Amino acid sequence: MSQALLQLTGVTKTFGGIHALSNMVCEVPEGKIIGVIGPNGAGKTTLFNTITGAYRADAGEVKLKGVDVTQWQSYRIVREGIARTFQNIRLFGSMSVWEHLLVAQPHSEAAWRRLLPIAWANPAAQARAEEVLEFFGLTEYRDRPAKSLPYGIQRKVEMARAVTAKPKLLLLDEPVAGMNHDEAEEIRTLMLRLRDTGLSILLIEHDMNFVMRLCDYLYVLDFGVPIAEGTPEDVRNNPVVLDAYLGKDN
Numbered sequence: 001m002s003q004a005l006l007q008l009t010g011v012t013k014t015f016g017g018i019h020a021l022s023n024m025v026c027e028v029p030e031g032k033i034i035g036v037i038g039p040n041g042a043g044k045t046t047l048f049n050t051i052t053g054a055y056r057a058d059a060g061e062v063k064l065k066g067v068d069v070t071q072w073q074s075y076r077i078v079r080e081g082i083a084r085t086f087q088n089i090r091l092f093g094s095m096s097v098w099e100h101l102l103v104a105q106p107h108s109e110a111a112w113r114r115l116l117p118i119a120w121a122n123p124a125a126q127a128r129a130e131e132v133l134e135f136f137g138l139t140e141y142r143d144r145p146a147k148s149l150p151y152g153i154q155r156k157v158e159m160a161r162a163v164t165a166k167p168k169l170l171l172l173d174e175p176v177a178g179m180n181h182d183e184a185e186e187i188r189t190l191m192l193r194l195r196d197t198g199l200s201i202l203l204i205e206h207d208m209n210f211v212m213r214l215c216d217y218l219y220v221l222d223f224g225v226p227i228a229e230g231t232p233e234d235v236r237n238n239p240v241v242l243d244a245y246l247g248k249d250n
């Protein structure tokens, strides 16, 4: 079997007496969409924070393409090809969609050049921003400040921004939270198209219907402990998951 893009073994994170994540084991193969589900407080965001270096694991290993990145600083992990979005929207209100897409790209020039007017951005960065605008269907919003956009479009801009730097792995924290059915469907289609380009995606999501129809494989957390994994079909029918996550009445 080919090596997984991301591999976690025994990853553990505690906060005082709270075991936010205990002995987490998971893999994200290339070009797959992997879901992480679990009730509130199950440790899902802690998992993302540990993968991205925002939190330092107390034990275990995070490997990216076989390289141990457990002790790496966030900026190195980003450079190595992991991008993420957050549970709450984190856009710059007065910046346009176009500016978000330019700023999110790696800069090889001196830091002071980034203070120059955005229109001076190098042609390759502009071409990439254009490509992403089109891919996400955001062209009509190109020059609008982020704060003026409807909620669903803002979430799309966040995902577009994360993709602009051409990551290998995209971590999405509740990408369709607060969206209506049509908006969520649009995001689902975009994610499948992203996967078809070879991008790997790890997502946290509470919308079970969405997760079940999108993911290639799922991990289930409960109180920081991985309690089940498998295809959506396996997980849907797993009595441990039904008890722990959906409640005994389901």
Ligand SMILES: Nc1ncnc2c1ncn2[C@@H]1O[C@H](COP(=O)(O)OP(=O)(O)OP(=O)(O)O)[C@@H](O)[C@H]1O
Residues within 6 Å of the ligand: 015, 018, 019, 020, 038, 039, 040, 041, 042, 043, 044, 045, 046, 047
């Ligand atoms: N920085 C922190 N300091 C202290 N406790 C934390 C910290 N981050 C997370 N926790 C605790 O770790 C546990 C797991 O939290 P986490 O946010 O990872 O869960 P989650 O599954 O993402 O929840 P939700 O679905 O509500 O977002 C919770 O008990 C939480 O209170």
